Amino acid sequence: EKQHLGDVHLEEDTDWPGVNLKVGQVSGLALDPKNNLAIFHRGDHVWDENSFDRNFVYQQRGIGPIQESTILVVDPSTSKVLKSTGKNLFFLPHGLTIDRDGNYWVTDVALHQVFKLGAGKETPLLVLGRAFQPGSDRKHFCQPTDVAVDPITGNFFVADGYCNSRIMQFSPNGMFIMQWGEETSSNVPRPGQFRIPHSLTMVPDQGQLCVADRENGRIQCFHAETGNFVKQIKHQEFGREVFAVSYAPGGVLYAVNGKPYYGYSAPVQGFMLNFSNGDILDTFIPARKNFDMPHDIAAADDGTVYVGDAHANAVWKFSPSKAEHRSV
Numbered sequence: 001e002k003q004h005l006g007d008v009h010l011e012e013d014t015d016w017p018g019v020n021l022k023v024g025q026v027s028g029l030a031l032d033p034k035n036n037l038a039i040f041h042r043g044d045h046v047w048d049e050n051s052f053d054r055n056f057v058y059q060q061r062g063i064g065p066i067q068e069s070t071i072l073v074v075d076p077s078t079s080k081v082l083k084s085t086g087k088n089l090f091f092l093p094h095g096l097t098i099d100r101d102g103n104y105w106v107t108d109v110a111l112h113q114v115f116k117l118g119a120g121k122e123t124p125l126l127v128l129g130r131a132f133q134p135g136s137d138r139k140h141f142c143q144p145t146d147v148a149v150d151p152i153t154g155n156f157f158v159a160d161g162y163c164n165s166r167i168m169q170f171s172p173n174g175m176f177i178m179q180w181g182e183e184t185s186s187n188v189p190r191p192g193q194f195r196i197p198h199s200l201t202m203v204p205d206q207g208q209l210c211v212a213d214r215e216n217g218r219i220q221c222f223h224a225e226t227g228n229f230v231k232q233i234k235h236q237e238f239g240r241e242v243f244a245v246s247y248a249p250g251g252v253l254y255a256v257n258g259k260p261y262y263g264y265s266a267p268v269q270g271f272m273l274n275f276s277n278g279d280i281l282d283t284f285i286p287a288r289k290n291f292d293m294p295h296d297i298a299a300a301d302d303g304t305v306y307v308g309d310a311h312a313n314a315v316w317k318f319s320p321s322k323a324e325h326r327s328v
Ligand SMILES: O=C(N[C@@H](O)C(=O)O)c1ccccc1
Pocket: 025, 027, 047, 048, 049, 094, 295, 310
């Protein structure tokens, strides 16, 4: 019978060699239209406490862009590298999104810029923001974290960012349309307030855009076209931080949280959530290695889920398995 949502359990696919791929800090994952896995990583660059000054200006400009390929496209079954691009373009990769036409949308927190890269084209189709110049007007971002593309309108959304607290909407050719969001003003965050909007996912069948509101440890969902708040999903099990969200057709919203902070007990793990009522359907952790800073999550239509880690420098593949029924 059709597996209704409650039956599914995710387990690491321990046959997948991708967990041993030689990558730097993994910041972004996305699935392309052929269901290949794209990995956005930082090569030999790292984001640590010396990377930025107190005005969010990147301090390592002198070392130049990452010279190795920062975007790897790998086979979903064998993890064989099918394509590698993104050399000499980026300083601190962050978000990666692939739209239904196969264009890559990436953010770089050192450049404070958003790029649209055409499949197979080296020069970007779109560049938004001013290189190395943080800001909060319509032409600047401050450490932008992610992009989501509305498959129906072609409009795209930018989560801006570590040092801003807004979601910006642009037309398909990059014209600013509108923005919403404000910084969290108290320890009781209100709807539409953010403390690092860190990851975006479209929920196209509902016309919604969901945001990993990282330091508020919650997921907020909005009507994509209006920016109106629809709902939030928050659980004790999230602990203090939610790093990333990913929605795949079928009603399941996937998420990863952060490592427990002092005083918090919730372990670092992946979550399968029932999108419509917010319930936790399942949690999952790797069988090989451990989550350290799971930074992005990408869900495929067939229920396969990938998690990339910016401190373990690893990518795991998780596959649905029928939860064995207790014999009664
Ligand atoms: O959160 C941080 N980084 C991650 O999000 C990331 O690496 O994208 C960070 C925070 C403080 C200092 C240095 C790094």
